Amino acid sequence: MAEGHRFDRVWLRGRLLTMAPEGSSAAAHGEAAILAGCGVVERGAVASRDGRIAFAGPEDGLPAGWEAGEVLRLEGRWVTPGLVDCHTHLVHGGDRAAEFEARLAGATYAEIARAGGGILSTVRATRAADEDALVASALPRLDRLIAEGVTTVEVKSGYGLDTETELRMLRAARRLGEARDIGVATSFLGAHAVPPGMTAEDYTALVCDAMLPAVAAAGLADAVDVFHESIAFSAAPTGQVFAAARAHGLPVKLHADQLENGGGAALAARWGALSADHLECADEAGAAALARAGTVAVLLPGAAYTLRETSRPPVEALRRHGAHIAVATDCNPGSSPLTSILLAMNMAAVLFRLTVPECLAGVTREAARALGLLDRIGTLETGKRCDLAIWDIERPAELVYRLGFNPLHSRVRGGR
Structure with a gap:
């Protein structure tokens, strides 16, 4: 035969x-x-x-x-x-339930971050956890995604903010794919926040000159991400990190325009990023730039829901300009403690007014595109x-x- x-x-x-x-x-x-x-x-x-x-x-x-x-x-x-969750922070130490209560009492995400909470709270807990503990804590979250048909997941670092812990997080993320039958794409997010005691300039230099080379040499990252916001990294240091990533042959992604319109969508497009993620405060010009560049707009409704944000991604503009739209959980301990890709689709439809076909494409074809994996999955x-x-x-x-x-x-x- x-x-x-x-x-x-x-x-x-x-x-x-x-x-x-x-x-x-x-x-x-x-x-x-x-x-x-x-x-x-x-x-x-x-x-x-x-x-x-x-x-x-x-x-x-x-x-x-x-x-x-x-x-x-x-x-x-x-x-x-098989479904693809293209934006998660599954690996981390601790939780931020107390901050959830603080937000219910009226505190904003930015206020909590400036007071030393938010990302820096999780950094402290993650630095204190060894690799085995990070894997053990992430597996139950991963199992919930697997139970809903997810066959590929992206996992970011970013809760170490030092070379040792960032490498530990990425090793833990790789181990998730060994412990479970799932594809894991890793993103180095060393530029997630500026650690206490350092200036943004000094920390950006550390990311570019020490952390990123170590990550690349170990082969632990499939992409490099940056949190581009006024409370994190502006355009100039973001560009430095992206240039360093490009020098190491790594594609880039961007947390963009979540809390304010800082031109993140256009910045991601200018660098040819795989994706620009969040976009709650992006505008039509940003949507058009993403479409021209082929950069995927990854929408994260779990964060908008949890933070009770009133701004919404410019979905109509993204459609009008022909941008690719993906949907993900953004599973993380602070702004989106969500481990259901099905609920993320519902939220994208109800909160962001995506259609059923857009939601389905958003967790399959477009999510694969956002990871640079469309030739293999999706x-x-x-x-x-x-x-x-x-x-x-x-x-x-x-x-x-x-x-x-x-x-x-x-x-x-x-x-x-």
Whole structure:
């Protein structure tokens, strides 16, 4: 039998959301029309070989005489690519429940940060934790994401603010991918805050001249991130960090325009960043710049919800200019203690007015794009890793509109 006719596993009688736009028919009707751009295949099949997708499409498109080591019949269940959470701070020490209470009493995020709380509070707890403790504390949070069909997660450092602890965080993040069957993309976020006792200039030099070279030499980061805000890093030091990242061959990402419009979206676009994340205070010019650069706008509704922010990302402008939009949990101990990618989708729809197709694309195709991984994951296409989420739902909208409900039937990573 020809090699192309033999598969390791075949899933039959599924309804697919390939998330490959070219898979949608111009003559689509019914559910397929509602989900235009999601690549709906009503009677679909997926086949895997050596951990990769060997076929994804209409069941009657499988090669004649095909064989498989295992055949699974999905009985009409919906199949999406494995979900991707493209912005998290899963690895950290301690918690910030006391700050949550302070915000309920009227304190703002910026006020708490200036008083030595916020990020610096977590820095103290993280510096005090060894690598094993960081892994152990992160695993339950990771398990909640896995239980909702997440097959790839991004994890940032940024709670060390010294070389030793930043390296420890990144090693812990890598170990998460060894302890669980999940892909982990790591981002070095040494430029998250300025540690006490240092000036912004001196700390930026430390990040560029010592921390980043050590991280790059150890091969622990897939990207470099910066927190660009008036309470953190302005445009000049951000540019220094990005230039250093580029010198080490690492792509960049940016926390941008969360608390104020500081031109972060345009700055991210100017540097060709993979993504600009938050954007609650970005404007139309920033949205246009992101679209021109191909920089993904990663929306983090959990933070807007937790901080009770009234500003909203310029979603209409992002649409109008054709920017890519992703959605993530921003799981962190302070501003978004969220471990549900499904709830993040609901929040993105309710708070930011994303559509169901935008939410679904935001945690699959566009999230993969935000990590520079779209050539490997994020859609059901031949040659990509066979990462699937299989759902007990009647309509894909259920993944977005239900609260506190997890309809995951099964999760597949690498064809297993």
